[in-house]
Amino acid sequence: MDPLQVSLTVEQCWQPVPGGSGSYVAELTRALVARDDVQVTGLAARHRRDAVPDPAPAGRTVTSALPRVVLYEAWSRWRRPLAESAAPADVVHATTWAVPGTRCPLVVTVHDLAFLRDPRHFTARGNAWFRRALEIVRDEAALVVVPSDATRDDCITHGIEADRIRVVRHGVHPADVSPQDVAGWRRRTGVERPYVLWCGTLEPRKNVRGVVAAFAAAQAQGLEHDLVLVGPRGWGAEQEHVARAVDAVRPGSVRLLGRLSAADLQTAYAGASAFVFPSLWEGFGLPVLEAMAHGVPVVTSAGSSMAELTGDLAELVEPTDLEDLAAGLARAVASDAGPALRRLAAEHTWEASAAAHVGVYREAAAARAAG
Known part of the structure; x- marks a missing residue:
């Protein structure tokens, strides 16, 4: 069987805050290029020569003549340029809401529909762009990849x-x-x-203020740990x-350490007594899986x-019940x-x-080949 030619968007890795989607793109491309049944080509916007993505996608990447803002708007408004104009493809995979135009079978990853659950957590421009992408x-999508049952259910609710x-x-x-x-x-x-660790981008739906308030309550009830918050500034x-x-x-009991290197982040996980991640909504929650991999007890949101x-x-x-969250912290460290x-x-x-x-x-x- 000949290798399948797949073009997939990797531009998320150049974003100032790549987030979990950037990690997904980098790790997925790394695993795909190790296979012999698929050949992948990354699609990215134009960048300065000294712009280094972090995390970096694996494999070959072709770049557009257009910078990110223009490329994304062209894809969204006019469905041009076509993905296959940059590299021949059997399938095109949009790994985020930036969905290229294509005449090839289109696969799209929908990480979450958080912008529909609470639009207040996003800018007006961002909400409009996400809604257009959902349309x-x-x-156009032949198939939609989602990382969780929760996101699958949201997609069904909203017309997929x-x-x-x-x-x-x-x-x-x-x-x-x-x-x-x-x-x-x-x-x-x-x-x-x-210490108890939290990791993520500082944005409202991550419920970081709730984490801090619950930690203070747990402290007052005898919790003898510090709280360490790591991750990039959001918007x-x-x-x-x-x-x-x-x-x-x-x-002195709460430390805001900002964005850590990949190695330091893994070390921070490994040294924690517990990991707390009571987000209001996540499509997957990769930090929880990373903490689990280090054998760290986890506090997270029920029904998520x-x-x-x-x-x-x-x-x-x-996640919004501070007493419940504080009690969860006390149980987790033990x-x-x-x-x-x-x-x-x-x-x-x-x-x-x-x-x-x-x-x-x-x-x-195969569905395209079958007509």
Whole structure:
């Protein structure tokens, strides 16, 4: 069987805050280029020669003559340029809401529909662009990849037929982190006490202010840990809101460390007593899977995509109930669920995710060939 030619969008890796979608693109392309049944070509916008994506997609990338803003608007408004004008393809895969025009079978990954659940968490321009992208997906996608049952259900609710949707979960590559690595990271960052970790982009739906308030309540009830917040600044005033919340907590007990390198982030996971991630909504919740892979007890939102990952091994809480969240923190730091969470995380590999993606590509191509 000849390798399938797949063009997929990788521009997310050049975004100032690539987020979980950027990690998905980088890890998926890395796993795909290791296979011999598919040949992938990344599609990106024009960038300066010294612009380095982080994380970086694997394999060959072709760049448009257009910068990102113009390219995305051209795709959204006029469905041009066609993806196959940059590289021949049997299938085109839009890995985010930036969906190229194409005459080839189109596969689109829908990570979440958070912009429909609470538009206040996004800019007016962003909401309009996401809604237009959803229209394109409904009209043009041969198949839609989603990372969770929660996102599948949202897609069905908003007009994408169930028979076009395929649930393909993300994977994880846990890094080997030694006690010496953790000790060195603690020295460099000044994190001396046992700590609870949160990781993500500072944006409203991540519920970081709720995490800080619940931590303060747990502290008042005897929690003897610090809280470490890591991740890039998002948009709007959330950074300032979180900073004010931190100021109201016992001095020195909450650390805002900003964006960490990939290696330092893995070390931060490994050294944590617990990981807290009570987002209001996530399409998947990759940080939860990463914490699980290090055997770290987890506090996360009940009834969410993250609860799909953890099952009843995590402390599942109502994210807006500060008392429930504070109690979950206290239980997590005393939990012995870490080894079971690590075993569960080991079932999620990027190799398995890539294999499932290839299956979707072949299904889309076969449907086109059948007429």
